[in-house]
Amino acid sequence: MSLLTTLARLEAVRSGRAEPLATVRHRHLSERPMVLVPLTAAGEAGAPLAVMLGTDRDAPRLHLVPQPLNRTLRFDYLAALAADLLPYLESFGTEVEQIEGSEKDPETGEKTQVFRELCAEAPQLIVPNSAGVHHLALIGRSTRFRRTAEDADPGPHPAPLRVPLLGRWLTHLTDRAQVPGSSLLLPMTGLLARHWATGQSHLEDQHLAARLAWHAPPPGLTGARAAELAESARDERGQLLHPPAGPATDPGFDEGVLAPAIARYDAAVNALQHGTGQYGTGRHDADPHDEASAERARAAVRAALDQLEQALSTVLLPTWRDVWQGLDLLRALPPAAHLAERWTGDRWSYTGHRDRLAAGEPPQPRQDDAVTAARKLAQREREQARLDVQEALDDPLAMAEHRLSGEAFSGVVTDVVLEYDTTGRSPKPRPLVTLHTTDRPHADLGREAHRVWGSPRAEAGGGPAAQKAEIVAVEPTGGTITLRVLSGMGRKKEPEPGSLPEPGDPVTFTLFELTVRQSAPLPEPDDTPWTHGGPPGSAAVPAPAAALAVATEDGE
Structure with missing residues (x-):
């Protein structure tokens, strides 16, 4: 709790x-x-x-x-x-949509256009x-x-x-x-x-x-x-x-x-x-x-x-x-x-089960093999992380829980100083943003932070974007935090208009990433080691590879 x-x-x-x-x-x-x-x-x-x-x-x-x-x-x-x-x-x-996608040819490695229901x-x-x-x-x-x-x-x-x-x-x-x-x-x-x-x-x-x-x-x-x-x-x-x-x-x-x-x-x-x-x-x-x-x-x-x-x-x-x-x-x-995004995932899950029934596949096994169980667990952990991030982005009260736990902070910008990184071939903007906050985040120096930022792409319906920053100074007594902005400013020498906050703007930064990373790939059933149902080619793995691939997509 x-x-x-x-x-x-x-x-x-x-x-x-x-x-x-x-x-x-x-x-x-x-x-x-x-x-x-x-x-x-x-x-x-x-x-x-x-x-x-x-x-x-x-x-x-x-x-x-x-x-x-x-x-x-x-x-x-x-x-x-x-x-x-x-x-x-x-x-x-019965009522379906045609979703365009791509599929890699296992022999040539080329991607071809496919449509899925x-x-x-x-x-x-x-x-x-x-x-x-x-x-x-x-x-x-x-x-x-x-x-x-x-x-x-x-x-x-x-x-x-x-x-x-x-x-x-x-x-x-x-x-x-x-x-x-x-x-x-x-x-x-x-x-x-x-x-x-x-x-x-x-x-x-x-x-x-x-x-x-x-x-x-x-x-x-x-x-x-x-x-x-x-x-x-x-x-x-x-x-x-x-x-x-x-x-x-x-x-x-x-x-x-x-x-x-x-x-x-x-x-x-x-x-x-x-x-x-x-x-x-x-x-x-x-x-x-x-x-x-x-x-x-x-x-x-x-x-x-x-x-x-x-x-x-x-x-x-x-x-x-x-x-x-x-x-x-x-x-x-x-x-x-x-x-809508999460419900689309449910629709894919429903569609996948409908297709398995139509294909005459056998019932779900009484007990998952090692690969299927690991994929289910990884998918649920990934979805839990995604749900936490999405709820925080959608709901101020959900974000308030992260602020109370020290994993996010909100405040008002007091100063913006435009600086550049000149170590590369061309200088890159690395502005310093100072804000005043009443929160008490775990803001260690050098720690990565992510600004919950409404970009033009987000306003056009592309969803919220994140702006990466790095904590460079903290004054606990004054409630002041200074961050160096590292991304989300465009590719030009000067930051794009609107990509940086201005003094007096309210801002929110999180100390966790706003996009969920994919877990490491798991071996196919035929490549499962003997410690988890092998050796390869044995009858110890009951589920076919095709069913496992579908299970990974819809969480079955």
Whole structure:
């Protein structure tokens, strides 16, 4: 936790309301996100119980497993979820853009022009909290290898046809969710935590209703008291008014509502199966009274299922509304300048997975080989560094965190002296810029600094540019720092107009680079040493080189 976040949390405790941590929205929000609110059954990790999902806040759809211990019913639930979710995920794969690029010929080394398809948009899934992301990952892992009736050896209990495809999509989305800055799959509590601070712990922030209580506490209540009521307030039956849907259910709900509802369903199904074992066989001499009993048994099953649906809807609807309320809060923030760039990376990731499915490639492996794991780790570290820089450039509050930590400083220019470096063939401008600052950066002499500078190229839409400088003098008592500017002044003898600040201009310098360096290249799978899955040519490396190349591009 940064110093600024700690201060914001303390201020939230004092004010009784959530305090802002950002002035802009740092995550992309789709115009048509798919909201999923999952529930799991107690006692078995990853056992689905129900899910409420949809793209319309006024028309949620519910899928449930009436008996979570019944594997057949669980597959029926997954088939219904696939039939509902896959059309949304696949609907973004048809409209594409042609992106021009170049490709090097491996034999001649010459570059040739190529065009690649990029999907114009990508899906976005929103779940209540990070535990919901973990639950979807478990579903993906448990279903993407399932055999179906179309396989050569389907086995004794083949899965419904589209269930393995759902598992592959969920695995891709949950893997992509681990890439910093990605927006294909987002937990609402994480979204809110990035933009606002509350006066409670990170664990308490995972309760979405308690988290939202800090944003708009009822009159006369502080955020802490409103959050406490959201967590613990119960009705006359002893049930929570704001069930957690975390995705674990409340033990009181399990004991007082869910268990009796499942027991009624089991009893009705047993009665129906017992009756159809003797009656309802289609015999022409069947007793009409027996047919009437079978119809009553079927009606009892439908009634028990309706009661179970009503109980689960009552639990899920409050969290469903909370997720949409969180989206309303986030949409009120203006989007950050680098959002489009990061969303383009998500679109490439989605397009790459669409192409792998179309090419008939096998499912993602259970465990990555050494090269793939190293590439994933390097890509996530690179994206985290890029995200930190972009957020600092987009948001004064994000930059303030670096200023408080001593990695950046802002001030007002007091003097600009034009000097030249005459050691080369022609003199080069190396002006000295002196500024007054109240910050306390780690400004060691000779350390490299980077000015956050709006160049003409940046104003034309090319993005922010950096101007490299070197710290040459520091006066801590007077708050004065002098820097020698080394770049960003053009190629002429005199600095280009506007490339240098003038006395009285506010400026900001960072002590970290504003462009992220690429990591060292990793060996191809065939060249991997024996210590990491070799020797070359062995069968120890399961993923083909082509799949690894795609994985490097989109972070899969």
